[in-house]
Each structure stands twice: as C-alpha cells, then as structure tokens.
Amino acid sequence: MLITNPLNSSALTFPILECIHIVGFAFSIGTIGIVDFSLLGIGLRGQSPAQLTKDTWLWTLGGLVVMLFSGLLLFSSDPDMYYLNWAFLIKMVFFVAAIVFHYTIHRKAVSSDVPPPNGKLVATVSLLLWTGVIFGGIFIGFIYPGLSFGKS
C-alpha cells in the first residue's frame, strides 16, 4: 500500500520547514556558542559562563526542540534517501554526541561560577561537535545516495 506523506503534497512545505530548522539552530547553536566563547575567554568577559548559561539555557532548549521536530518532519519527507545519505548519518552521529556532551560534560563545566580548568577544552569540543552537525546538514544536499561524492 502506498502511504503518502501530507508534507509532500505542497512544494512549499519543505523549504518553509527548512527555514524553521535554520532559525531553530540559530537559537540553539547560537546560544551554545555564546557560552562556549565565554568559556574560551573570547569576548563576553562581563559575566561568568555559568551566569550566561542561566540566561540562555531556556532559549537553547527551545531552539533544540524546534530544530529536532522540524528536522524529523524534513526527514519524513524522504526517509530512504536520508537513510542512504552518508552525510546524514554523520550528522546524526555528531548530533547525538553533541546533545549527550552538552547535557553531561558541558553542563558540569558551566555549573559553577568559577570555570573549571578544562573549560577551554570543553568549549572547543562543544563547538567542534556542533560545527560537525552543521557541516553534515549542508553536505546532505550535495550527496546522492550510492556513495558518489558531489554533483557529476
């Protein structure tokens, strides 16, 4: 039986969802980036990373929820393609790693007002993981399942 996804009935749904996805990650990765740069001591010296986290954690979480649900809907438009797309698989690995890292090690590093000695390392790892998620997301569109690379 052919099951049709209502998302695919309009050509506009996908691009609109993508825009929501982008705004979602501007909120989540943007606020995480603010805290990470503060941990690294680049800019934002007026307050501790812990204070910044208290200011932004809700927006981070909100952005993540929006990003996750819009992402699931985007995925549902063509699951087979995503499943076979290695950029998507790499993105998911980075995403799971980034989320786990964010709510365990990263969270601990920004829990006290005095940044821990490994604060800079934590911030660097966090930034790299989220950058990996973004790279994976962009490369999805440049890969055609079948392990070929680039447009040819």
Added chain:
Amino acid sequence: MLLSFAQMLLSFAQWIQFTPLFTALRGSANVYPIIMSLHMVGLALFGGMILMTDLRLLGWAMRKRSIADVINQFRVPKRWGLLLTATCGILMAGSKAEEYYYNAFFRAKLILFAVVIVQELVFYRSVYANPAVLDRSPSVPGNAKLAAALSLLLWTSIACCGRGIGYIEPPLDKIHAQMQGIRDAALVPRGLYFLKGQDHPNVASAN
C-alpha cells in the same frame, strides 16, 4: 538610467564569475559545500547573538544582564561572525554571479540588507550607540523595542531568502538565447529573414 545600471550589474556579474578564483570555486565539488557550511556556522553564531540582543531589548531574554552589557559585549564577536558569514556568502554568490543576478530571492536578500543598514542608521543614536541610557529608563523605550522587532523580522527574512536562493535556478541558456535574438534583431535588417523564409529570431524564441 535604471536600465543601464542593471546592465552594468549584469556585466559585472558576468565578469566576476569568470575570474580565476570564482571559476575554480564553481568547478570544485568539495570546496563549495564547505564554504556553505561555514556560512551556516557563521549564521548560527552571528544569528544567535543578534537574536539574543533583540530579545534582550524586547525584555524576553537575558533580563538579568543590563542592555548595555548585552549590546556592548556582543558588538565585537558579532562583527567577526558577520565577517565570516559575509565572506562565505560573497564567495558563493560570486561563483555563480550571473545566475544570482537573476535570482529573485537573492535580489530580495540584497534589498533586505539595504533595509537593515537603514534600520541600523536610523536607530543608531537612540538605541545602539548609548545603551546605558536605555538601562536608566524605568522600562525599555518603545523605539528600542521597535528597533529590536524590526531587526528580528529583517534578519529572519534574510535567512529565509538565503535558503530560497537554492530553490530557483534561472534558465541562463534561455536568457542568453533571447538576448542573442535581441542583438541579432538590432544588427540584421528584418528583410533578410523574410527573404530566407526564416522566422525572425525574436519570433522563433517566442514560439
């Protein structure tokens, strides 16, 4: 006047995309998506700071920080973020400049950038230059909130237009053929086509 300005822009676009840098970029399958990814990394960091600044002015986020703290501290990192995002954006646009020239979303994006610059200039003195004044007033003044709301709307629209660019592919082949037709019509007397029993190129392309 306006037409010749458009012609100038088009000529510029056609010239710049065939400079060695942009030609190489266009031909590369791997570098292009890397630049696009860096554009998005820049968007996440730069956009995140814009969102937080605007939401602070609206009183929805970072309320424990003073407005002066938020605006002043984000100023320099925002510039770096803008530099990264804009550099990558220019690299992408330049490599397909002629296509972008015809792209409606790209045009809209450029217009929105112009509006953002106007917005910054209009609210610069009352909002962005002396944020400490805003902290001293009992509640955030209306024009600061208006500035923030406009900024939110404009930057979100810019991001969405950016995504839209990829959905339009102006038919350059068709456009070139039409232009060639117009050039031919200007150079060759109409009678020649009639004598040869051919359609005029303008007519042929219209068919």
